[in-house]
Amino acid sequence: MDSSEHESEAGSKRKKATILAVSFSLLMATILLILILLWYKRKKKKLKHREDFELPLFPLATITRATNNFSLNNKIGEGGFGPVYKGVLEEGQEIAVKRRSRTSMQGLDEYTNEVIYIAKLQHRNLVKLLGCCIQGEEKMLIYEYMPNNSLDSYIFDQTKNKLLDWPKRFHIINGIARGLLYLHQDSRLRIIHRDLKASNVLLDIEMNPKISDFGMARSVTGNEMGAKTRKVVGTHGYMSPEYAVDGMFSVKSDVFSFGVLVLEIVSGKKNRGFSHQDHNLNLLGHAWKLYKEDRSLELADEQLAYSCNISQVLRSIQVGLLCVQQHPNDRPSMFTVVQMLANESLLPKAKEPGFFTERNVYDEGKSGSQTRSSKNEVTITLLDPR
Template sequence: MEMAVDILSQAQALRDGDTLVSSGGNFELGFFSPGSNSRKYVGIWFSNISARTVVWVANREIPLLGSSGVLQITNKSVLILASGKGDVLWSTNSSRSVRKPIAQLLDSGNLVVRDENEENPGNFLWQSFDYPCDSELPGMKLGKDLGKLGDWKTRVWIAVSITLSAVTLIFLCGGVALIKRKRRRQRVKTEEGKFSISKCRKGQWERPLYAFNVIARATNDFSHRNKLGEGGYGPVYKGVLYDGQEIAVKRLSKESRQGLEEFKNEILSITKLQHKNLVKHLGSCVDADERMLIYEYMPNKSLDSFIFDQSSSELLDWPKRLHIIKGIADGLVYLHENSRLKIVHRDLKASNVLLDSEMNPKISDFGLAKTFDGVAEEGRTKRVIGTYGYMPPEYAYDGLFSVKSDVYSFGVLVLEIVSGQKNRGFKHQDHHHNLLGHTWILFKEGVLLDVVDPLIKNASYALEMKRAIHIGLLCVQQHLDDRPSMLQVTVMLSSDCELPEPKEPGFYVPREFVSIRNTAFSNNEMTISNLYPR
């Protein structure tokens, strides 16, 4: 649809098919493709000539692929060209901002960014005449400081002469500075130093950087209605991009020091991971002090909202729960065995397993993940971070982590999925053990199925349920060497092979030590970061 106006306001967006037309009808601005090329550019051409003659191009170095681009003005008075995914391909470079910014195509062919009430060219924020292409238009300038120095070609030579003189002076003074401007290059400052996004893009960062205003529009300016929840990292919002794609946005809280580390770690961990049971990382947003991670949106939210909520848990019958268990196992096998680097998630829990529209599980939140390169099999940390109820003993006490840490967390998760109960916070009238201890007691008494969620009890699935519980107990054994690998777990879940007898689970304490145990830990969902191992 042709806009047939010469002004683009902050409330408007110019898309493929829309144009700005100068007031006298001499020039037109819009999207175009040269010849039969599928690449799109934003340019200015003569509107009264049948054969399109382009006189100026904005994104001549970075073409737009497809027809989902948008030209708009940000709240910082910057005119940007963004792809449908929010990747900024081109922008004006004004450092000033005004209250009511507009972009206007003048009848001279000059595209200007100015305040709505400002008519003085000397106060314009930006103009295309300062950045001429191959075509020369009457009145073109190289900037307001050189605007009165004669014809265009003369001003070019004056500018070149001034530039050469300045460079010569710098050389004579003994200082040589060469600054190479890379497209969309930014740096994120942290308290520990500088985190270079441009460096990550070359090495590990292969997802687009979204413009802040694109994410703000997608989330209705981060409205409370769009808020999905909040964790240690910060709030999470639902958003919808220009092309209709639904996204989830994790916005780093300015008070979260731990979150900044998680932001860097998650980008470096998940960027190259591709698996059907891992949540897909779509990109990031870095703007001034804003740090955001963009993911595919999961309409059914997290697993804990189903298994721990009686009103929702009945929606997950046993076949669905077993499907979720197997999916989580497959995702962990990929992390441990099949990805480029061996990755330990370190914070696997029900709230970090998301469910898509078909109840397929996807492991999320890689902020605490650790990678192993080469032959390394385990690591140790002085700063233990994780969630009570899911951490194995060797990690909670000694800071030791390995793929067997995830195996333990998976075992806890299996027992929670089967029982519909949380490990920590579990209560029973006959003892003070957690869910692991309670399941262990039932195993020794030969009544293992008593732990099954009453809402899903079905005699036809009894063998599958019993086998899943048995596998869960194998995964949560006290000593890490006794636990199976996730690859072995997937074989156990998909076959009828004989299962070994499980040994005592981690954090199981006999009755005579129950009073001591009760003072050691607290809530199930509390994430800790200040435990210092022996």
């Protein structure tokens, strides 16, 4: 082969090697640049989250010492997220520590959800989130400590419910209403709680109510009333018909839950599991029956006999029934609810409530029919979720 051909082939190989080297270098530089951009974006997102949270991060060691290493003696409750412990910080401040259980069905989404929403909410009728603790597998939320625990521990307890006279109960009803009004209308974010119930209302030393547990909350923007979800969350007995059946939630879903809660506070009875010797209606059905017969005062807890303001009790029952009406458009807004509770103006007539049910319990002694029914079977006037 001619020497010029050798030189030409060698030059071609060098040129190819140079092109490959440059291409590889460019590829590596591009990959490195992408990695740097991703790292920067992630870091910026974390910083933005911290700015959004505006919350201190507690070291795990601090929380461990405060709760005496999560001692059973310090445990004050447990929910879907996990156990709750009472703690005392070194400076003497009492705290409640909500610690995510490893077996909890509520994960990082619910944890982040609660931190984002409640960190931006400040109202005397909402529980205050002091900070959080994230270290390894540990995820905790640090709240102000509520010495009187939750509302359900009082109104459904045959001994402790005596401590809640009518003025205290009416004060609690009004406080919950103002807290919801803030969430729906006056807060930086328009929040739909989606899990309002007696166990999610905490009581401070002066028995002021504070709405808690925002793990299921959702925000809506502008004039948006609500949304639809495939995953229905909440508690049976408090969920509105449109939410339980179709997954449609809105501020009016919270209004329904509030109405149930009002009737529970007045009566001292749970909506779910309610029983009466004269019929098989649930609490909403019982309240509606008494209302139609102009006997609403009979719904009131017998513990209120010596402390009740009759006009306030009757007004609260009617407001509760207005809040649990079947159609969302028939329910008042929380702004209207607060006004109705605060003055003596004439209230509109309530319509039949949603989930107005009657249990069909078979009594063999009174019927010759061979049809059997268990005590768990329900005849539904509208619809009853399980």
